[in-house]
Amino acid sequence: MFSYFKSAIDNIVKPASFFVIDEKRFTRDSKFSFKDYVTFFCVNKGTSNQADLEDFIEDDFTNNLETITRQALSKQRVFINPLVFKEISKEYLRLIGYNRNNHFFKEYKGFRLYGGDGSDFEIPDFEEVRRDFGIKDTPKYRKPAMAKFSSIMDLLNGFILDGIIGNYKQAELPLMHQNLDNIQDLIIPEKSIFIFDRGYNAMELYTHIMSINSYFIVRLKDKSYIDERYTIKENDSEIKIKLTKDRIKKFHNPSLKEEYEKEEHLNLRILTIELDNGKTETLLTNIFNKEFQIKDFKELYNLRWGIETNYNTMKNRLNIENYSGKKRITIKQDIYSKFLKYNVFQHYENYFNLLINRTQRQKGKLGLFKVNQAHLIRKLKKYLPIMILNPTPEIIRTYTKNLIISCTKSPNKSTKKQTTKRNPKKQRKFNLNYRPT
Structure with a gap:
């Protein structure tokens, strides 16, 4: 499943010039390329630019990435077309077979x-x-x-x-x-x-x-x-x-x-x-x-x-209203990159829910079980950057196994919400604070 995310990024950012607003930008060779900038916004944890940059560099075990400052990030990002994140999201959905007849999807x-x-x-x-x-x-x-x-x-x-x-x-x-x-x-x-x-x-x-x-x-x-x-x-x-x-x-x-x-x-x-x-x-x-x-x-x-x-x-799990810039273009980048993350999370959630319920049926347990949303999002924020930056078979196998074990061992059981009949209060015929003169 991870390979779809990486392939979607690779496929869309190859013609980088299509998503660069100023043709003079991202032209010279740099250890922090246009693809690295886009990848950063696809996998950042949503804390602060400085903290996210430090984590992004640390997650690269090959040490190929050049350290940049948040000021440099803020300066360069305004030349990235926000539509690149929407295109990556569409490419991701195509790669998982969403646009075809596919029995995996409900x-x-x-x-x-x-x-x-x-x-x-x-x-x-x-x-x-x-x-x-x-x-x-x-x-x-x-x-x-x-x-x-x-x-x-x-x-x-x-x-x-x-x-x-x-x-x-x-x-x-x-x-x-x-x-x-x-x-x-x-x-x-x-x-x-x-x-x-x-x-x-x-x-x-x-x-x-x-x-x-x-x-x-x-x-x-x-x-x-x-x-x-x-x-x-x-x-x-x-x-x-x-x-x-x-x-x-x-x-x-x-x-x-x-x-x-x-x-x-x-x-x-x-x-x-x-x-x-x-x-x-x-x-x-x-x-x-x-x-x-x-x-x-x-x-x-x-x-x-x-x-x-x-x-x-x-809004409450992915914090889509938490922004890292003060311009219209940076706000669009934050929103579009987060709904890309949401689609990746949703695919993992659907897959894990299927895996969890199959396992529970084998154990003889009835009912509907779901993966813990907050736990899954937290683990994806931690593991996806590492797998994206270090796509070796050993690392992908290790972190994918850890993700599956961590997210399926303690599922939530879905219970039907009880509906309580409401007893509406009778409308008062006078203002409670009214004092006769």
Whole structure:
């Protein structure tokens, strides 16, 4: 498994000039090359630049690396295109066979499930950063230093297929269209279902997904397409959504706009799902296969919650909001390199979970077991730099064996969370601090 990570780095950084912003940089021979800089950000431990540099040099047992200062690192890194880390991540997924039919990766009735969503990331609160991300204060209010992160994740296997960092107030839909364009070589379109929440009610998004022969499920707002929904009497029915001039006018993609200007409506499927608390939610989809019943759509939409747990792992386990620079380009480098690390971690986690449960079944133990996330991340941060910098068969064999033994000997047993019925307090009819005069 380690070889995929090293090969992904080697394959992408070979044409180094493609990811160097200034063609005059990284030209002369140096013991700390462009590849070394990129590798450093791929495997650093996320403490401080100085501490990470010292660890990186110490992890090189061959002593081939030249010691550099954090000032030199800060000076050179601004000439590294952050997209190099996204390309390494995509190459890693290709090398592990993710873009092909592969039984190692989980599916739902033969489909891969993807969740699209955005999250607000805290960024360093410096004037230069605020200016770069378009954060403008008002006379009475200083806005928080935040950026928008839009991504598409595999809900069953945990991988981030694509992520884009944008300005805090940037609209999520244009970013999601970019996400979709960026993942075409990683998915099997006709076996892909994209699941969205209420923030993605948009005709152009539906048509974009349909144009690549994929499927979508989106939760509707209460007032979305209210005229068309008025005539629907069943919980599972076809619906024709009119392609009015006002709706077509909102399209930004010229080819999609031209194509659907000729159409009168979109023929879709609408479902009303009853939740456990008695409330209902409405889903819109282009999946007409009757093998997918209402209970399936309820389960599928609930799986979208996986994207929230993935964001939690990135923020609280991998510390994706811990930055090592104060410029837009360095913030992008930190975020994109960490979601690369997240994909590597996720692949190891999936593999170890499979290995652990197979071992537990042989022992006659029932239930679902999982590797300890925090322990696995800690060990990967320790072992991966050593294996990357010293790729000898003996070192790789030794550290891989240590990693497997360490991460599989004490797994966590997954237990179903108990749901407690809430007893909401009655709303007071008066202010508790009110004093009659």
